[in-house]
Amino acid sequence: MERTLRTEVLVIGGGPVGLALATELGTRGIRTLLVERNLRHARQPRAKTTNVRSMEHMRRWGLAGRIRAASPLPPDYPTDIIFKTRLFGREITTIRNAFYGAPGANDLYSEHAQWIPQYTVEGVLRDHAATLPDVTLRFGLVLESLDQSTEGVTAELADTETGERLRVHADYAVGADGSRSTVRGALGIRMQGSHAFAQNINLVIRAPALREVFAEGRSIMYWLVNPESAAIAGPMDTGDTWYFGFPIPKDAPAPTEPELQALMAAAFGRDVSPEILTIDTWAAHSLLADRYRAGRVFLAGDACHLHPPFGGYGMNLGIADGVDLGWKIAARLRGWGGEALLDSYEAERRPVHARVIEEAVANYAVLAPDLLRDGLEEEGARGTEARAEAAALILEHKPREFRTLGVVLGSHYSGSPVVVPDGSAPPAAQVSDYLPSAHPGCLAPHLWLADGRSLYDLFGPGFTLLVTDPAAEAAADPLRRAATRLGIPLTVASPGDARLPALYEAPLALVRPDQYVAWRGSRIPDPEALLRTVCGLATNIQETGVQESRANEFLEERT
Structure with missing residues (x-):
């Protein structure tokens, strides 16, 4: 049996972008149905910083305090980036207050950034959206077809567990369904740019022995620069959970678990017998959709732009999409916004996306393996000189990745x-x-x-x-x-x-x-x-x- 629902806006995708859009619409009294194919959210950290601009939106929604309370790191935890040869090795240099995450009033912004895993942000947004009278959240629904006319949009969905079919009639629909967007495919919109020009692997691990690292200096991220296993690692909390990421050659086979254990032992400088909780293989892209709108259907977030996750832009860029599109659709539906307002979504956001892609690609061009210097781990004058040379290179190229206020607030x-x-x-x-x-x-x-x-x-x-x-x-x-x-x-x-x-x-x-x-x-x-x-x-x-x-x-x- 097929059920039919009527809503004003259908949001397809229940990640941070879709939830931000639903929150913006629901706050403005727009009847919104958000559907997500997955019943449970992934536990990969993906984005780990909610930047100052996204936190300002959280403030507008009354959620800034909840986001900070949900962070697994305490308020006084330093948001520094430490560069070392190995986790238990020699320090090269440090970039302080990455992404402007240090607490304290600053006239440049109303909220400082917050280190917090993406899945935790999603949890806060999801719980809040569920309290909004005009927002309905449905999980385990997959989009099967999408049609539209001058009057509205009709979507056919199916329950992934029961097979029950649902037909939704909406005034507008938004595809916030990620890099493999079903909505984008249904609209015939293509991504343009460089596909999968590099591969990477992210792990989430449990390793009690890594607590010892905190005694030498706390950090949200450690860049580990050595010839055997150049990588990035950092704590997910003040306990035993860490993330560990590294690049692999394009089209190379995924490492086996023994190989992963060896890579981590080399990067850490000792074998800490970590338990691997999750493995996430991802490709770096540099892509923009050829258009963001087809009639009454729009794209937002990774569905219309993709870039390497270096600079902390990804999730935050998508949240800003949801805000821009949300208030404009609300204005159109309530009669005080015209079609030109909806057209301005792509006109405004596309140049910002292009600029961020350029920045992210520039950041991705200098990774941990690119910072290697002969003698980096040696004692004496040769080692000191090598580390000073690497530090100079880091301070020349990497601050633009972690001090991004000119892009975040200046776009x-x-x-x-x-x-x-x-x-x-x-x-x-x-x-x-x-x-x-x-x-x-x-x-x-x-x-x-x-x-x-x-x-x-x-x-x-x-x-x-x-x-x-x-x-x-x-x-x-x-x-x-x-x-x-x-x-x-x-x-x-x-x-x-x-x-x-x-x-x-x-x-x-x-x-x-x-x-x-x-x-x-x-x-x-x-x-x-x-x-x-x-x-x-x-x-x-x-x-x-x-x-x-x-x-x-x-x-x-x-x-």
């Missing part, structure tokens, strides 16, 4: 069809360094306010008009009235912080639901035209008279 949507240009140039691309900018399309610059609140805590679930200069508060009223007429959710925030005018370089800034700047200026000649543009309801802002150059605005202010 922007300048040029998007739903962002209003102001005549200024977008900030130059950075990797490690991040200079906040309120250039339209950039992430809204952050501050910690005098009362201890994050500036972002003042932003509403819809658009926010940030008044940086109290003298400009009167200009907010026409925009507020226009938003009411159009049914667009708008919050007006006027913190009265004297640092904001210089930080935003304008007395007014219109901030989107995802905390990116859509427009800034000193006056709003046509509030309704502005709102129609940033919501994808208008296409030619020049004709509306809304666009002004920042130079003219500041000339007026100074006059």
